[in-house]
Amino acid sequence: MNFELSEDQRAVLDAVDRLVERHRTTLAVPERYHYSVELERDLEAAGFFDCMAIEELGTVTACASVMAVARLPLCAETATSSLIAPWLCPELPRPFALLWNRDAPTRYLPVARTVIRVRGDLVDFSSIGVEHVEHVDSIFAYPMGVLRSASSLPWKPLPHADVARVRNFWRIALAAEITGCLDAALASVLEHVKDRRQFGRPLGSFQAVQHRLAECATLVEGAKWLTLKAASTGTALDAALAAGRAQDIATRISYDLHQFMGAMGLTLEHPLHRWTYRVKLLRADLGGADSQLIAAAQAAWPETHNNAIEGIAS
Amino acid sequence: MEFNWSPTEQALRARVRALLQRELPQDWEALSRHGPGSRAQTEFSLSFCPKLAAEGLLVPHWPQEHGGRAAPPWEHFIIGEELWAAGEPRGPQYMNVNFIGQTLMRYGSEAQKAQYLPPMAAGQSIWCQGFSEPSAGSDLASLTTRAERHGDAYIVNGSKVWTSYAGLAQTCFLLARTGGPGKGGIAIFLVPMGTPGITVRPIPSLIGVGDIHEVFFDNVAVPESARLGAEGQAWPIIGYALSHERVGIARYAFSRRVLDRMVRLLQARGLFDRETVKLRAAQALAACEAARMLVYRVVDQRARGLPPSADANLARVAVVAADNAVADFCVNYLSDTLSGDDFPLHLSHHERAIAAGVASGAAEIQLNLIAHDYLQLPREARP
Numbered sequence: 001m002n003f004e005l006s007e008d009q010r011a012v013l014d015a016v017d018r019l020v021e022r023h024r025t026t027l028a029v030p031e032r033y034h035y036s037v038e039l040e041r042d043l044e045a046a047g048f049f050d051c052m053a054i055e056e057l058g059t060v061t062a063c064a065s066v067m068a069v070a071r072l073p074l075c076a077e078t079a080t081s082s083l084i085a086p087w088l089c090p091e092l093p094r095p096f097a098l099l100w101n102r103d104a105p106t107r108y109l110p111v112a113r114t115v116i117r118v119r120g121d122l123v124d125f126s127s128i129g130v131e132h133v134e135h136v137d138s139i140f141a142y143p144m145g146v147l148r149s150a151s152s153l154p155w156k157p158l159p160h161a162d163v164a165r166v167r168n169f170w171r172i173a174l175a176a177e178i179t180g181c182l183d184a185a186l187a188s189v190l191e192h193v194k195d196r197r198q199f200g201r202p203l204g205s206f207q208a209v210q211h212r213l214a215e216c217a218t219l220v221e222g223a224k225w226l227t228l229k230a231a232s233t234g235t236a237l238d239a240a241l242a243a244g245r246a247q248d249i250a251t252r253i254s255y256d257l258h259q260f261m262g263a264m265g266l267t268l269e270h271p272l273h274r275w276t277y278r279v280k281l282l283r284a285d286l287g288g289a290d291s292q293l294i295a296a297a298q299a300a301w302p303e304t305h306n307n308a309i310e311g312i313a314s
Numbered sequence: 315m316e317f318n319w320s321p322t323e324q325a326l327r328a329r330v331r332a333l334l335q336r337e338l339p340q341d342w343e344a345l346s347r348h349g350p351g352s353r354a355q356t357e358f359s360l361s362f363c364p365k366l367a368a369e370g371l372l373v374p375h376w377p378q379e380h381g382g383r384a385a386p387p388w389e390h391f392i393i394g395e396e397l398w399a400a401g402e403p404r405g406p407q408y409m410n411v412n413f414i415g416q417t418l419m420r421y422g423s424e425a426q427k428a429q430y431l432p433p434m435a436a437g438q439s440i441w442c443q444g445f446s447e448p449s450a451g452s453d454l455a456s457l458t459t460r461a462e463r464h465g466d467a468y469i470v471n472g473s474k475v476w477t478s479y480a481g482l483a484q485t486c487f488l489l490a491r492t493g494g495p496g497k498g499g500i501a502i503f504l505v506p507m508g509t510p511g512i513t514v515r516p517i518p519s520l521i522g523v524g525d526i527h528e529v530f531f532d533n534v535a536v537p538e539s540a541r542l543g544a545e546g547q548a549w550p551i552i553g554y555a556l557s558h559e560r561v562g563i564a565r566y567a568f569s570r571r572v573l574d575r576m577v578r579l580l581q582a583r584g585l586f587d588r589e590t591v592k593l594r595a596a597q598a599l600a601a602c603e604a605a606r607m608l609v610y611r612v613v614d615q616r617a618r619g620l621p622p623s624a625d626a627n628l629a630r631v632a633v634v635a636a637d638n639a640v641a642d643f644c645v646n647y648l649s650d651t652l653s654g655d656d657f658p659l660h661l662s663h664h665e666r667a668i669a670a671g672v673a674s675g676a677a678e679i680q681l682n683l684i685a686h687d688y689l690q691l692p693r694e695a696r697p
Contacts, residue, residue, distance in 0.1 A: 001316060001318075001319060001320075001323070001613075001614060003614040003615075004315065005315055193691065194691065201695070202692050204685075205695070206694065207682070210694070213685065214688070215681065218632050218684065222608050222632050225607035229317045233317055241599065248597065293592075293596035294592045294593055296596045297595050297596040300577075300599055301578070301581065301586070303586075
């Protein structure tokens with residue numbers, strides 16, 4: 001048991017943090033989301049999407065860098081690029097959009113160069129361009145779109161893709177992005193309640209506010225470490241538990257954070273929505289918290305007859 | 315970053331489990347039904363702890379001169395996790411090895427160390443903590459039990475309440491006021507519970523027969539040599555003691571074990587097919603494992619020699635939530651097991667869980683500490 005990053009991991013994540021800080025200043029005009037090509041370009045140029053494939057860095061570094069980038073009030077396609085493409089399709093051009101068993105409006109489709117599709121046990125992909133995608137106006141803080149004519153695209157199978165493995169890493173990516181967003185959203189609310197004064201004192205000096213934020217912080221930290229653990233072990237149980245937990249706590253935390261931001265949090269001027277409206281989409285992904293948690297229950301407590309079969313097999 | 319156990323750590327766990335397998339009686343779950351402070355479990359601890367000591371598993375983290383071998387913090391923690399998960403066969407003696415012993419080593423006189431440490435290391439020592447009072451719970455520094463100096467002794471008058479383990483304790487780690495108001499007026503005394511003038515009354519409670527008590531001090535004469543540290547030094551000493559008890563006991567480990575057991579029972583009853591039941595079980599599981607991670611983070615920091623931080627407060631809040639999630643799961647889906655005496659483990663877990671957010675400092679005090687020390691929020695004005 002060791003919670004410390006290695007020197008190599010620390011160095012890379014410090015570099016990610018520095019890059020993230022550089023982009024923090026580029027807050028755009030009030031809009032529901034800001035997709036940053038520049039941020040993606042910088043991440044790619046610095047090789048951050050390759051962490052997973054480098055033995056000294058591995059999935060933990062990839063996961064932690066997704067978390068770190070999610071802290072920005074901008075969005076960039078990091079989840080698939082960092083945690084799935086490196087082992088599934090390293091040669092395909094990014095950004096990616098991932099369609100999971102449905103044709104609903106999907107994040108990053110309007111900017112993606114490759115779309116990966118999971119249908120049952122099949123995983124296939126197609127290169128796409130803006131001409132293949134219809135941009136969809138959405139409440140969510142991502143570029144959202146649908147494919148114009150999915151059937152006319154040149155889909156090719158990814159024959160060695162194991163859907164269970166894709167799902168595992170997608171869960172880890174979801175957990176990383178949700179916890180990164182929640183962490184940053186919490187930090188922005190903390191700043192607000194320290195500054196904003198009502199009844200002659202900072203909002204953050206009221207115990208009613210303090211206790212709820214302290215609980216939020218406890219939930220976020222717990223989810224963050226479950227996510228890093230899942231990235232480290234890669235087991236189906238840990239991945240499902242991390243994603244399920246992150247999706248499950250997101251509802252309550254988003255509510256509290258918006259409450260404490262008051263009417264300022266209803267404006268596009270304050271960036272709180274840039275995190276909470278990413279989380280609102282992510283928490284429904286892969287069937288939402290219930291699906292992940294039920295999968296975790298099945299992994300943690302397989303039915304007895306299955307145990308018996310496994311016992312014989314081993 | 316590594317979330318698996320090293321071969322050495324795995325071997326240690328296996329050793330503790332083998333010892334438990336060997337030493338716990340068949341009826342252990344019934345025996346431990348009323349928790350670490352019950353008469354049955356306390357008496358059991360007096361035969362079990364010497365066996366742990368003989369195996370080098372009671373005080374491995376203590377220095378050699380006091381019977382240990384200065385083992386790293388993880389080692390003592392793993393032992394504690396396994397034992398608490400098993401229902402704590404050390405009974406109240408877990409307190410000795412978690413923090414009372416180390417506190418005496420640091421602040422005790424040579425005579426106090428010679429008197430109290432050897433029986434602790436031998437597994438023969440039962441202590442209680444005389445902290446809370448009828449009017450001083452969360453606001454501990456307002457305690458009013460008085461120790462008046464008379465020559466080379468003190469006369470103690472006052473009362474303590476909700477005191478765990480007092481009924482069978484040999485010694486009390488007592489807080490009493492020797493000076494003016496506030497933290498600076500308090501001293502610690504190591505008081506034999508057989509001293510004339512001490513009366514102990516059990517309090518009928520929801521958390522196990524024989525767990526909590528009222529303790530009355532009526533002109534109790536305590537020699538100056540029983541004072542731990544100087545007058546007014548209680549607060550820094552308690553701070554030191556708590557730094558050894560930073561994450562407390564491994565409650566989440568007991569909760570996880572009990573949750574596993576509950577699920578197996580539901581499976582055997584054919585009731586685990588329902589998705590809502592699986593969902594609730596997994597929510598409780600996630601709460602346990604999140605708490606485990608936050609606790610491990612604190613132990614990890616300690617193992618690397620880092621100073622105590624507010625991370626320990628987050629860990630305790632998460633642990634309380636985990637205990638309650640598992641207890642609620644039982645109430646929701648296995649309520650029949652909470653009547654009668656067929657499921658003593660469910661009953662003892664329920665009782666540990668409802669005390670989790672209250673014992674050794676209310677969860678709300680932890681939230682205050684998180685707000686101030688971790689989130690850097692301004693303190694609320696106090697009247």
